[in-house]
Each structure stands twice: as C-alpha cells, then as structure tokens.
Amino acid sequence: MCRINDQGQDTMRRSRALKFIIVVAFMTAIGPVLAAVYLAREQGLATEFERVTSYAQSVANRSDRAVDQMVAAIDALVAANNGDPCSDTMLTQMRQLGISMEFMKVAGAVSGERMLCSTLGSHEEGLALGPPDSVTPNGTQLRLNAPVPFSSETPYISLERDGFIAMAHRNQAVDLMVNQEGVLFATFDPTTGNIRTGSSEVRPRWANAVDNATVAAFVDEGYIVGVVRSGQVNVTGAIAAVPARYLDERILTFIWVLLPIGVVTAIVLTSSVIYFARLQVSLPTQIRQGLRRNEFYLEYQPVVDLNSGNWVGAEALVRWRRRDGRIMQPDEFIPVAEHSGLIGLLTERVIEVASKDMGTTLRDAPDFFLTINLSARDLQSGGTLEKLMVMARDSGARPGQIVAELTERMLVDASAAKSVIKAMREQGLRVAIDDFGTGYCSLSYLETMQFDCLKIDRLFVEAIDTEAATNRVVLHIINMARTLDMKLIAEGVETEAQANYLKSQGVEFAQGWLFSRAIAPDEFLKGLA
Ligand SMILES: Nc1nc2c(ncn2[C@@H]2O[C@@H]3COP(=O)(O)O[C@H]4[C@@H](O)[C@H](n5cnc6c(=O)[nH]c(N)nc65)O[C@@H]4COP(=O)(O)O[C@H]3[C@H]2O)c(=O)[nH]1
Known part of the structure; x- marks a missing residue:
C-alpha cells in the first residue's frame, strides 16, 4: 500500500518536473533568438538615428555658417562705411565679400525697403525688397525670399541690419551630398517651428520634435527622422529624414550577425537544460537501480x-x-x-x-x-x-x-x-x-x-x-x-x-x-x- 503511494507521488512529482522542464526549455530555446532579434533592431535603430542626426547636424552647421558669413559681411560693410554706402570703395568691398565667402553671395546697401546698390552694382531706382519676414531682438531683419536681380528663379535668404544687407542661396544649407537616395533635408525657425528651406515632403510637425532638447530622432511615416537645433541658440533648426527601408536593411545586417549567436546560445542552453533535467528526472530511477x-x-x-x-x-x-x-x-x-x-x-x-x-x-x-x-x-x-x-x-x-x-x-x-x-x-x-x-x-x-x-x-x-x-x-x-x-x-x-x-x-x-x-x-x- 505504502509502495503504491510512494510510486503515485513519484509519478506526480515527475510529471510536475517534466512540465517545468518543458517551460524552461522552451524559454531557453526562444529567449536568445528573440533577444538577438531585439538587439539587432535596437542596434539598427541606434545606428540609423546616429546617422540621421549627423545629417541634420551638417545641415544646421551649413546654415550656421551661412548666417555667420552674412553677419560678418554686414559687420564689415558697417565698419567700412564712411558716409556713402554705395561709393566705389564700398561696391568693391561688396564684390570682394561675395567672391571670398562660401555661402554669402550678395551684399548691398539698403534704404527703407529698397536695395540701393550691391555686389551686382548700382540699382538705379533701388530694388524693392518688400517687408521682412521676421525681426530678431537685435533688430536684424530676416527675409526668406529676398529678390536678387538676374536670379529671380533662385530663392535667396537675407539678413539686413544698420543699412546693409547680405544674402545667401536659400538651398545651399540643405544641398547636402549623401550616399543614400531619397533623403529629405530642411531648415526651420526654432522659435516658430516654421520650415524655412528644404524639401516639400518634410512634415512640418517634425520641427516641433525638439521642444527643449537640441537633438531628437524618431521614426515617422516611413522615415527615420533626425532633428537638431543649431549651436547658435535658436538661429536654425535642421531636419534630415532617411527612408525607413534603410533601417530595415540595417536591422537585417545586424540580424545576420546576432542571430547565429542567439541560435547557438539557444542550442547550448536548451541542451544543458534538457541534459540536467533528464539527469534530475531520471536520477531517482538510477538511484533505485544503484541500490539494487x-x-x-x-x-x-x-x-x-x-x-x-x-x-x-x-x-x-x-x-x-x-x-x-x-x-x-x-x-x-x-x-x-x-x-x-x-x-x-x-x-x-x-x-x-x-x-x-x-x-x-x-x-x-x-x-x-x-x-x-x-x-x-x-x-x-x-x-x-x-x-x-x-x-x-x-x-x-x-x-x-x-x-x-x-x-x-x-x-x-x-x-x-x-x-x-x-x-x-x-x-x-x-x-x-x-x-x-x-x-x-x-x-x-x-x-x-x-x-x-x-x-x-x-x-x-x-x-x-x-x-x-x-x-x-x-x-x-x-x-x-x-x-x-x-x-x-x-x-x-x-x-x-x-x-x-x-x-x-x-x-x-x-x-x-x-x-x-x-x-x-x-x-x-x-x-x-
Ligand atoms: N544523509 C547523508 N548525507 C551524507 C552522507 N554522506 C555524506 N553526506 C552529506 O554530504 C556532505 C558532503 O560530503 P562529502 O562530499 O563527502 O564531503 C565531506 C568531506 O569530504 C569534506 N571535508 C572533510 N575534510 C575537509 C577539509 O579539510 N577541507 C574540505 N574542503 N573539505 C573537507 O567535508 C564534508 C564533511 O561532511 P558533512 O559536513 O557531513 O557533509 C556531508 C553530508 O552532509 C550519508 O551517508 N547520508
């Protein structure tokens, strides 16, 4: 009677142990594989986020350089002005500035909302500039579509202060060469969040992703998006967006590396679990045999x-x-x-x-x-x-x-x-x-x-x-x-x-x-x- 009880308990214990082993073996089999896939995705995201924010950073840097050059040109002209802003000396200086700078292309003298003369010479009647789009606290006027003679098709951005104006090609900052296709670039005004220049496919809401931070990266509407605010506080924000298919490719690359490691780990772990489990489950039987x-x-x-x-x-x-x-x-x-x-x-x-x-x-x-x-x-x-x-x-x-x-x-x-x-x-x-x-x-x-x-x-x-x-x-x-x-x-x-x-x-x-x-x-x- 007692023997039957013992055996019954033994069977119950073994079936409980077996269920436990099956669960643990299952976990050790799929755990490392899932972990490998998860890690590959995380690694892929991290790499692509890093890439896209570095693109955005380059755009911001180029935009900053353009702003710096426009400011430097205005400062130089203000300093050189001896009463006649359109004198021959001033016109020569304007030309030299336009030639020597990478982004700043047109410098000129302004009165009211008209450009009197510029790198391009004297403008008899004065060129109508129209009202500025915004004015910074130090009185600098910003125009996003500054008119330039002979270049009506090319959009220019301009800064105007103390009677002088400097202009840069609007798309130059976002004219970045990268070895991926379909990448979108844009600059925006960090104060208003309005897009200044760039691809029309850039979603305006992306600009709001960097509320207080200087950098943000995320995936949205089929794009991996990087947004940065320029080092020059609030001067420029920049966006770069890489098509999400590049993320899938990147994840796949990591999966090829990590999955075999996950599979090998799973095999080793599962075999060890099964080996030790078999030992544990069968050990009582073996002890019985050993006693016999x-x-x-x-x-x-x-x-x-x-x-x-x-x-x-x-x-x-x-x-x-x-x-x-x-x-x-x-x-x-x-x-x-x-x-x-x-x-x-x-x-x-x-x-x-x-x-x-x-x-x-x-x-x-x-x-x-x-x-x-x-x-x-x-x-x-x-x-x-x-x-x-x-x-x-x-x-x-x-x-x-x-x-x-x-x-x-x-x-x-x-x-x-x-x-x-x-x-x-x-x-x-x-x-x-x-x-x-x-x-x-x-x-x-x-x-x-x-x-x-x-x-x-x-x-x-x-x-x-x-x-x-x-x-x-x-x-x-x-x-x-x-x-x-x-x-x-x-x-x-x-x-x-x-x-x-x-x-x-x-x-x-x-x-x-x-x-x-x-x-x-x-x-x-x-x-x-
Ligand atoms: N129910 C039952 N349990 C058993 C039986 N035989 C051994 N055990 C249990 O198994 C434990 C380990 O035994 P051990 O490996 O021979 O290991 C022994 C011995 O080989 C080891 N030992 C002795 N001297 C030294 C020493 O100087 N240094 C070290 N590191 N170990 C020592 O310490 C352990 C001392 O034994 P314990 O503390 O009693 O600990 C024993 C005891 O709790 C048995 O017939 N029935």
Whole structure:
C-alpha cells in the first residue's frame, strides 16, 4: 500500500518536473533568438538615428555658417562705411565679400525697403525688397525670399541690419551630398517651428520634435527622422529624414550577425537544460537501480584526538560508483534522494555497509566511535533508530559508539526531531549536530534537543586566523558547547594553525585534510592499526 503511494507521488512529482522542464526549455530555446532579434533592431535603430542626426547636424552647421558669413559681411560693410554706402570703395568691398565667402553671395546697401546698390552694382531706382519676414531682438531683419536681380528663379535668404544687407542661396544649407537616395533635408525657425528651406515632403510637425532638447530622432511615416537645433541658440533648426527601408536593411545586417549567436546560445542552453533535467528526472530511477546493484559504498574520514593525535573515530561518507565507473559525490545525489523519498533506503544501505566495514573495529575498540549522517526523513521514520540499534547489537558495539549526525535544517520540525533525538539517546546512541551556525537553528534548539556533540562547521574553522567576520564566531560556538556540556568536533581542519588554535581553546576532536581525507575502509583500518 505504502509502495503504491510512494510510486503515485513519484509519478506526480515527475510529471510536475517534466512540465517545468518543458517551460524552461522552451524559454531557453526562444529567449536568445528573440533577444538577438531585439538587439539587432535596437542596434539598427541606434545606428540609423546616429546617422540621421549627423545629417541634420551638417545641415544646421551649413546654415550656421551661412548666417555667420552674412553677419560678418554686414559687420564689415558697417565698419567700412564712411558716409556713402554705395561709393566705389564700398561696391568693391561688396564684390570682394561675395567672391571670398562660401555661402554669402550678395551684399548691398539698403534704404527703407529698397536695395540701393550691391555686389551686382548700382540699382538705379533701388530694388524693392518688400517687408521682412521676421525681426530678431537685435533688430536684424530676416527675409526668406529676398529678390536678387538676374536670379529671380533662385530663392535667396537675407539678413539686413544698420543699412546693409547680405544674402545667401536659400538651398545651399540643405544641398547636402549623401550616399543614400531619397533623403529629405530642411531648415526651420526654432522659435516658430516654421520650415524655412528644404524639401516639400518634410512634415512640418517634425520641427516641433525638439521642444527643449537640441537633438531628437524618431521614426515617422516611413522615415527615420533626425532633428537638431543649431549651436547658435535658436538661429536654425535642421531636419534630415532617411527612408525607413534603410533601417530595415540595417536591422537585417545586424540580424545576420546576432542571430547565429542567439541560435547557438539557444542550442547550448536548451541542451544543458534538457541534459540536467533528464539527469534530475531520471536520477531517482538510477538511484533505485544503484541500490539494487550495490553501487553505493562508504569512505571514512578519521576523527582525530587533538591532544594525542590518535584516530579515535570516523565519519562515514557515502559515494556512488556509477555503472560507467564515474564516482558521484553525495552533494550531487543526496538532495535528489531526499526529494524523491529514496533517502530512507539509502540510509538503510549506508548503515548496512558501515556495519560490514566497521563492525569488527567497533567491537574490538570500545572507545572508537563512528558517525553516520542522517536526513530529515530518517527522523520521521522510526526505522532508522531500529537499524542503528541492530548495527550496534550485531557488531557487539556499545550503542554510544554510534553517533547519529543531524544537520540544523533537519530540526525545522522541532517537536518531531526532539522526540526522535530523545528516543535515540534513551537507547544509548549519541547524537551530534552538524553544520551548526550555517542555517537558522537558534540557540534554544541546542538547549532543548540535548545533543551529545557539536560539529564546528568548516566555514568557521576556515575563518580562524583571518580577518573574516566569522573568525570570532568559533569562540562563541566553543563556549556555548562547553556550557551545554557537549563534546566538540571541528570539521575541515586544513592547517596546523587551525589545529593548534582549536586545541588551545579546548576542542577535543577534529577532522580534515590536515589529518586525512575520506579514505576507503581497508586504508582506514591500516591507518588505525
Ligand atoms: N574542503 C574540505 N573539505 C573537507 C575537509 N575534510 C572533510 N571535508 C569534506 O567535508 C564534508 C564533511 O561532511 P558533512 O559536513 O557531513 O557533509 C556531508 C553530508 O552532509 C552529506 N553526506 C555524506 N554522506 C552522507 C550519508 O551517508 N547520508 C547523508 N544523509 N548525507 C551524507 O554530504 C556532505 C558532503 O560530503 P562529502 O562530499 O563527502 O564531503 C565531506 C568531506 O569530504 C577539509 O579539510 N577541507
């Protein structure tokens, strides 16, 4: 009956685990691929945004240069004016300015709204300029369609101040050569957001994208748009818009690079998940088979009397020799055995093997003790106590020579643990607490549960003689154990300094690589002799 329950639970556990594995494997399979596509898109966008804002920046720079040159031309003419703005000297200067500057083409003198003379000579009647489109705070008048003789088809932009005017070809700033087709350029007035020059396909709303910022980039209506405000505060805004097909091409380029990495990562991750999952799901079955085939065996780590240096006991540590010869360490299979409910059978096997290996020694050396690791489930079934008592009886040992090792984590169900510990001690077995201080066991547990022995965890032994915060804890543990009349075994002693310190603090026993690693029973018995 019990067996059917166990198997039923096992099946449920496995089907839950299987569902979990399928979900994780699915995620590891599509996750990296989706991540690669996402990264390619982000990378593509970043690159195209960078490109389009650099185009817009070039337009703004050209526009700024045109404005700078117009301002410089006006300043030069104002400075040179000696009363007759259209004198021969002034006309020569106007021509020189027009020839020497890249963007500023026409410079002239103005009275009212008429240009009296210019780079192009004297204008008898004066050329009607019409009213300005806007006036800046310093009184500079801006015209977006300044009339130029002989050039009525070409739109000019002009600045006028202090009786002089300078003009530049309106489209020169947006006349940018780029190696992409269909790119739109425009300049706009950052104060009003009105487009000044550029392609008619530029959407006026793009100019409003840079409210307070100096740069913006976005995708809109089939274009990747870059908008910048010129360095000369509020003088010019510039827009560049690249057809969105270039973004698709760019993303595709990145996908070709990133997708294989994503696919390889997905394959590696998914295979690892499946490998480990299969191991986890099938491990309980393999443990069962391993038990049937007697693949579990024990090694023994000597427990040393720190005063005499003699081996006075041993800790039995289980190992699993797989069919393929691979040795599995307990950390890899004990948790699985615990979860799958097989730990009881495993502990039973450990006790059997330990009896066979150490029975004679226990009988012949009445002071020699053997510690055996138990799991939480072992405490729940009364069978373990019985098996340990059978071991003592069959080998002719005193029950006190057998020490049941419990860990803090096993004491969560305090009342159950307490009654089993009590029962064990009443039968004469000894009980040790292992890993003390590494979990959540409070001091009160130690008082109420009444252990015979406390094992100082390797973590605290390692900290001896170091700056680690844990280095002081070892002293507290020692003092506490003494107060509660417990024997002490220090674990993981690797150096003479640690051994000497522990000895000086009155710790009776120790185990660790300084003395010996866990070894096969024959080797252990040789060392004991
Ligand atoms: N770095 C270092 N390590 C040292 C040193 N001296 C000993 N060790 C290792 O520390 C572990 C001590 O065992 P534990 O704390 O009871 O911890 C044990 C115990 O909790 C569990 N375990 C082992 N055998 C059994 C068993 O039969 N039943 C159960 N339930 N658990 C077992 O597996 C754990 C790991 O066992 P192992 O891998 O054999 O690892 C052993 C041992 O080989 C040292 O000086 N330096």
